[in-house]
Amino acid sequence: MQVAVIGLGSMGMGAALNLVKAEGLSVAGVDLRDAARAEFAAAGGLPAASGAELPPGAEAVLVLVVNAVQAREALFGPLGAAPRLAPGAVLIVSSTMSPAEARALAAEAEARQFLYLDAPVSGGAAGARAGALTVMASGSAAAKAKAAPVLDAIAKKVWDLGEAPGLGATMKVVHQLLAGVHIAAAAEAMALGIKAGLDPETLYGVVTGAAGNSWMFENRMRHVLNGDETPRSAVDIFVKDLGLVTELARAEGFPALLAAQAQQLFTAASAMGHGGKDDGFVIRAYQALTGIRLPKD
Structure with a gap:
């Protein structure tokens, strides 16, 4: 074939x-x-x-x-x-x-x-x-x-x-709602912990061994701790994909509150020049707001 x-x-x-x-x-x-x-x-x-x-x-x-x-x-x-x-x-x-x-x-x-x-x-x-x-x-x-x-x-x-046709696309859009929100939440948690004085590696170890963990936290925050901005999936991908989520939600008359907030976070990171970086580096938006120092900076 x-x-x-x-x-x-x-x-x-x-x-x-x-x-x-x-x-x-x-x-x-x-x-x-x-x-x-x-x-x-x-x-x-x-x-x-x-x-x-x-x-x-x-x-x-x-x-x-x-x-x-x-x-x-x-x-x-x-x-x-x-x-x-x-x-x-x-x-x-x-x-x-x-x-x-x-x-x-x-x-x-x-x-x-x-x-x-x-x-x-x-x-x-x-x-x-x-x-x-x-x-x-x-x-x-x-x-x-x-x-x-x-x-x-x-x-x-x-x-x-x-x-x-369209059912597959619908499923992927719903999936990307979860993926994008999970990455945004992971970045927020890591940024807050760093700001409050926790050791980033210890924070990572506790979360990945406890109930608050997610696949996105474990995967993307490891990139952040390693300072590895190589874009397996980039910040700008989630600017686009969360835009698809809010478009679908609008068409369905559905209030996608968390997705809309996450999209704004990715949009902010992109506007700061980080759109081509690994999507875990949406954390740069929190860095700009709070002055935290990431481990490999």
Whole structure:
């Protein structure tokens, strides 16, 4: 089976490398960056700078770009992959977007006689490299069946959310509400503890061994303690994703109070110049407000 991956970023690269290792798949990968294409080629994949450079006949394309605008451009733009795909190919779109955007992309795919799987993912760069992503999928039975060899190679769990496109996107938006609020709360707790005179490492040890812990606290505050601002997921991602949360909440007449507050915190950190840093460094907003000193500063 010929497969293409569009977007060889922190999650896309891991997914693509697992597809290369899977039996029975021939894998091409699309990315604008020379370094990403070189890494993919060294692992045995076929690199391309745009969808228009893909070899003809791919039966499945996995899209792991940032948002709906990039996904549409990657598939249906002037240099998009659509003309290079086999008739009836499945488009597995894993970019985070609004439910309305997912439905619009699915309609465009159907008009071009492609199958469409609304398939956001969670698990981060580490999960992608381990082939252990969680997939939140909605789409037709035919789309799910055709996508199965791809999902089997990249995921530890595929949740079937139904047939209607947009259900996967809705689930991911709700998930990002939790993720963003948890990171914001983790940063607030760490900043308060430092301000009040606690040793940051001791604070971390107590929380991660007690009931107040969360996966986000344990993961992201370790980055902060190490002074590691490498963006596995960046502050600006949550400016965008929490914006999707508040957009969905507004459409549903739902008061997403915590998500709105968290979005403002990420927006503040971005405005201070930290948008490209690891999202745990939303704590820089608290640093600016309180004057705390982070361990590696």
